[in-house]
Amino acid sequence: MSRRILVVLTVTCAVAVGNVYFPQAIGPLVAAGLRLPPDAGALVVTATQAGYTAGIVLLVPLGDRVPHRPFLVSLLALTGLGLLAAGFAPALPPLVAASALVGLATVAAPVVAPLAAGLAAADRRGAVIGTLLSGSTGGMLLARTFSGGLGEWLGWRAPYLVAAALALFLAAALAVTVPVTAASSRQPYPALLAEPLRLLLTEPDLRRSCVYQAAVFAGFSAVWTCLALLLTGPAYGLDARAVGMLALVGAATMLCTPVAGRLVDRVGPDPVNLVCMLGVLMSAAVLAAGSLGGVPGLAPVTLGTLLLDVAMQCGMVANQARVYALRPDARGRLNTAYMTCAYLGGSAGSWLGVRVWGAAGWPGVCALVALLGALALARHLLALAHRR
Numbered sequence: 001m002s003r004r005i006l007v008v009l010t011v012t013c014a015v016a017v018g019n020v021y022f023p024q025a026i027g028p029l030v031a032a033g034l035r036l037p038p039d040a041g042a043l044v045v046t047a048t049q050a051g052y053t054a055g056i057v058l059l060v061p062l063g064d065r066v067p068h069r070p071f072l073v074s075l076l077a078l079t080g081l082g083l084l085a086a087g088f089a090p091a092l093p094p095l096v097a098a099s100a101l102v103g104l105a106t107v108a109a110p111v112v113a114p115l116a117a118g119l120a121a122a123d124r125r126g127a128v129i130g131t132l133l134s135g136s137t138g139g140m141l142l143a144r145t146f147s148g149g150l151g152e153w154l155g156w157r158a159p160y161l162v163a164a165a166l167a168l169f170l171a172a173a174l175a176v177t178v179p180v181t182a183a184s185s186r187q188p189y190p191a192l193l194a195e196p197l198r199l200l201l202t203e204p205d206l207r208r209s210c211v212y213q214a215a216v217f218a219g220f221s222a223v224w225t226c227l228a229l230l231l232t233g234p235a236y237g238l239d240a241r242a243v244g245m246l247a248l249v250g251a252a253t254m255l256c257t258p259v260a261g262r263l264v265d266r267v268g269p270d271p272v273n274l275v276c277m278l279g280v281l282m283s284a285a286v287l288a289a290g291s292l293g294g295v296p297g298l299a300p301v302t303l304g305t306l307l308l309d310v311a312m313q314c315g316m317v318a319n320q321a322r323v324y325a326l327r328p329d330a331r332g333r334l335n336t337a338y339m340t341c342a343y344l345g346g347s348a349g350s351w352l353g354v355r356v357w358g359a360a361g362w363p364g365v366c367a368l369v370a371l372l373g374a375l376a377l378a379r380h381l382l383a384l385a386h387r388r
Helices: 003-021 023-033 038-058 060-064 068-087 092-105 108-119 122-154 157-177 189-202 204-231 240-267 269-292 294-324 328-387
Strands: none
Touching: 003 038, 003 068, 003 092, 003 108, 003 122, 003 157, 023 038, 023 122, 038 060, 038 092, 038 328, 060 068, 060 108, 060 189, 060 328, 068 092, 068 108, 068 157, 108 122, 108 294, 108 328, 122 157, 122 240, 122 294, 189 204, 189 328, 204 269, 204 294, 204 328, 240 269, 240 294, 269 294, 269 328, 294 328
16 A cells, blocks of 8 residues: 555544544534524534444445445545535534534544555554554544634634535545455345344454453543543542643554554554553553542543553554454454444443442542453453463
8 A cells, every 4th residue: 555545544534533523622612603502512412423323333334345435435525515514504403414414424434444454465454554543543632622723713613614625625535546446245235234243243353352442442431431520520620621631642642553553563463452451450550549639640640541542542453453354355344343342332431430430439430440451351361362
């Protein structure tokens, strides 16, 4: 794969993932602009995320049935049109409908990853996956900052219109950049939708990769869901901006995931997974010191979240490399199964985190992260023992 193609695909991942996250920063501006209650903007975020989940299930498997170039161009064009509709929406109901369409169509990143895995040489696949993941991470982090600043300056519609222009520009760029690929499957659409479940039942390495990512992402989601409660509570007395600033520590993963990818190419995914799971356990121990509050607690909270972010994202590189090596003809369906399990784990982690917080506070949340990391590690050690 040429460097130019990799750059275009990485930017595509960043923009596509950013479309899911930038509405989070302008929810209050949307509500104020449409003269609605402050919490009404949350419906836009929910609709976008629900659409994205549906897109992973309903559209990503088509990456094995439809040639990648027209499929990606269509997805980006539809995303751009949805963003334009959102930017010009006169009221909340059409804005929510347009947001759901944007979420449904902006699944380019899960489609790009299997495409790139097929274009890359086997000994470069991990590095390519790590680079794409760094783009997705950058899009997730920068989209909030970009949309918040632009929205405050030009109003809530401006981020949608700029994002629409980016999506349509990328659709044109992909039309002339992505090489022609042949479809790897001729299965009818209903069979494609059922295939991810069948693959989960028949591919042990897919199942364990899903278990690893679901468990670690659950701990990650539990921490970030409860972090705002910790920092804005009596132990710290900070405002919501502090949570946003702390989230920027995740930018370090943009540098770490390509390194993890190169390690996967050299030593395989299993050793990288092992180090990442140990990193999750270490992060839980460091985060526990956040109960101290004030300045003494802020340093371990910052270090612990950074360690957890790096461990989660680098582990994802290893997991995806393992998954894509299983069935070159079914990478889209494999990715659907993997991403669905990961997001289910993240949702469960958020739900569990809030309940553990209510029962045991921040120490309980850290114990939950440790438990989830230990479960993933135990499963990994069992797999390694069976291979010997």
